[in-house]
Amino acid sequence: MPKMRRKGDLPSKICACCGRPFAWRRKWARDWDQVRYCSDKCRGAKAVKPDP
Structure with missing residues (x-):
């Protein structure tokens, strides 16, 4: 069994x-x-960011 790693x-x-x-x-x-x-939320929001 492989050794577990801490996060x-x-x-x-x-x-x-x-x-x-x-x-x-x-x-x-x-x-x-x-x-x-x-996350999927951030990946989806990449094109939706408003320009200042």
């Missing part, structure tokens, strides 16, 4: 939309380099 030991990034940090998830293992958004 604090996992790599993290900053969301391109909301600016919050988010941690690595197993479902992102193959394409972690391309992940830019923390």
